[in-house]
Amino acid sequence: MGNYRIGIDVGGTHTDAVVLDQHFNVITETKEPTTEDISTGIYNAVKNILNSSDVPKEKIHYAMLGTTHCTNAIVERKRLNHVAVIRIGAPATLGIKPLVGVPDDLRRILGQHVYLINGGHEFDGREIADLDTEKLYEIAHELKGKVDSVAITSVFSPVSTEHELEAQRILHEVLGEEVALSLSSEIGSVGLLERENATILNAAVVKVARNTANGFINALKEEGVEAKVFFGQNDGTLMSVEYTVKYPILTIACGPTNSIRGASYLTNQSNALVVDVGGTTTDIGVLVNSFPRQSSLAVEIGGVRTNFRMPDITSIGIGGGTIVRQNQDRTVTLGPDSVGYRLQEEAYVFGGNTLTTTDIMVAKGLAKVGDPSLVSQLDSELINQAYQTLVNKVEEAIDRMKTSAEPIPVILVGGGSILLPDQLKGASSVHRPNHFGVANAIGSAIAQVSGQIERVFSLDELGREETLELAKKMAKDEAINAGASPDDLEIVDFEDVPLAYLPGNATKIRVKAAGTLAE
Structure with missing residues (x-):
């Protein structure tokens, strides 16, 4: 019989789930609307997939989740931890305070308890100043009961971790184990401000990650599944729950990465462009030796510049729920807004009154969803123009992601990829594999x-x-x-x-x- 695994990926519009056998064959797949609280959508997907497969529950040994919880919390500024920020780097770094360049609304939330203390190292590992341990004890006592997460950053800690580790020891001693500590040397690379920002964001989403993990484990337990749980991280691989709660920032952008890995697995391609069309956005990434290409630039998350590793992804506001508008001069614009997870209430073909790209596809006879008679009156010029605009936008994005002028294989995945034709400019071949709609969930399960x-x-x-x-x-x-x-x-x-x-x-x-x- 072997052991089975569940893979789940939460997107802006749909929560996808698959059950795979021990040879990674897809036994069953499902798409559930993503819910506002996210967890209900995950629960529905788990329930649905177990009911539709006759796999014995005790044979499911692993469950993998790719989630947008942490990204959403930062972007929406909700559900964040009460954070303290400690920078070890006075007197050398007093010129630039922590959280400089962070958007004001986020700085108000994360900048309540900010400290700069003596210590840190030179770029060659010599101490700039002794670590001010007395001050650290003082800060720790002051923070007791006020914060549940601390970001610790020391100057040039990727060269010498000594001061961060000592600070960690003192804070643990005073605050106990339940206050989460994030060390910059474990999160970002060289470059003080971006590394510090990544560490602060990491500290801010620990609670979200913990709640998500508990929610997922409980959803499985309620269905009688005692599986080992893993989370997708943004380089296309997995991490355990304990590791996730320590480094939740690594879950950011794991959705597109899961799709890239799933696309590679489903097509046996190891070097290609992957175009993942969801309900809200289209994400384009590059497969290099079966893994996503990493970005070499500083990355912005929710308006904050960070420098921890991220996949090199271009996102454009085109998806199955993208809103189509005809302007007064009869030109057509697409998005960037989308009806998202409300597609099945708002699109014309489902009886709603918002014109979306899905309606255009049905009117063009390229997709069979909803009630085609509801879009039979659409103006053919509008339909063709909207379709051409959509294809052009995707082809431009493909062109931007290519490293040479040569055509390159393109793999189309995601539920919204029915929007795209079988030939695209710049593509040497276009693959649309079996199970393309749930490539992201497959990517999380096989990782x-x-x-x-x-x-x-x-x-x-x-x-x-x-x-x-x-x-x-x-x-x-x-x-x-x-x-x-x-x-x-x-x-x-x-x-x-x-x-x-x-x-x-x-x-x-x-x-x-x-x-x-x-x-």
């Missing part, structure tokens, strides 16, 4: 577990070979902590960049290890 480290090493201390081996071992240990089996771990990504401006033959090394789930 491996990974661990990544990125930090600065001095090659003079151990020599090059030993330093590289040490970095690889650290990445493998991270993967094992995140839930990977130690037996078949492999290094899937490796980069070392010599830092000529640093003494001690310094090199920034980034390593990622991935492997299958530990049984």
Whole structure:
């Protein structure tokens, strides 16, 4: 019989779920409308998928969730933790305060308790100043009962983690284990402000991640499933619940990443462009050796510049629920707004009174949903113009994501991909695999577990070979902590960049290890 797994992916419009057998064959799939509280949608999807498959519940060993909870909390400024921000870096960094450049509404929420204390390191690992432990004890006592999460950032902590670890020890001692601590050296890379921002956002969404995890585990339990739960992270791999609650920011942008991994698996393509058309947006990413290409730029989340790793994704406001408008001069505009998860109430074909891209497709005879007679009166010029605009926008976005002028295979996934034709400019071939509508849920179910480290090493201390081996071992240990089996771990990504401006033959090394789930 073997063991089965459930994969779930929460999008802006639909919550998709699949059950896979031990050979990753799809046993059953479902699409449920995403609900406002998100958890109800997940619960409905779990219930539905278990009822429609005759898989014995005790045979379901794993459940994977790709979720937008943390992203939404930051974008909507809701359900965030009570955060304190401690920067170890006085007197060197007093010129720029924490949260500079963060939008005002978010700064009001996250900037209630901000401290700058003496300490931190130079870029070559020497101390700038002694760590002010007395002040740390004072701050810790002051914060008792006022915050449930603390972001700790020390200057050049990717070079030396010493001061952050000492601060962590003191805060744990005074505040206890229930206050979550986020260390910048574990989250972002070199670059103080962006790393600090990523750490503050991480600290702000710990509660959301914990509630989501508990909600998911309870939804499964109510249906009689005792599965091991994992969350999708934004490099296309999984992490355990404990790891997720510690690093919730890594779930941001895991939806498009799951789709990219699912597309790769369903088509056997390892280098291609993946176009994922949802109800609200179309996300375009690049498959490189079966994994999503990483962005090399600082990334904005909810208006905040951060520098932790993210997939390189372009999003355009085109989806199945995108609103179509005809202007007075008879030109047509699409979106950027969408009816989202209300598609089945608002679109013409479902008896609503908002014209959407789905209505255009039905009127054009390219999709069979709802009641086609409700769009039979639409003006053919409007239909053709809206369709052409839609295809042009997607083709432009494909062109922007390509690294050369050569045509490249394109894989279409997502429920909304019925909007697109079988030929696209710039594509050498267009694949629309079986189960394309739930590629994201499949991507979350088949994913491996990974661990990544990125930090600065001095090659003079151990020599090059030993330093590289040490970095690889650290990445493998991270993967094992995140839930990977130690037996078949492999290094899937490796980069070392010599830092000529640093003494001690310094090199920034980034390593990622991935492997299958530990049984």
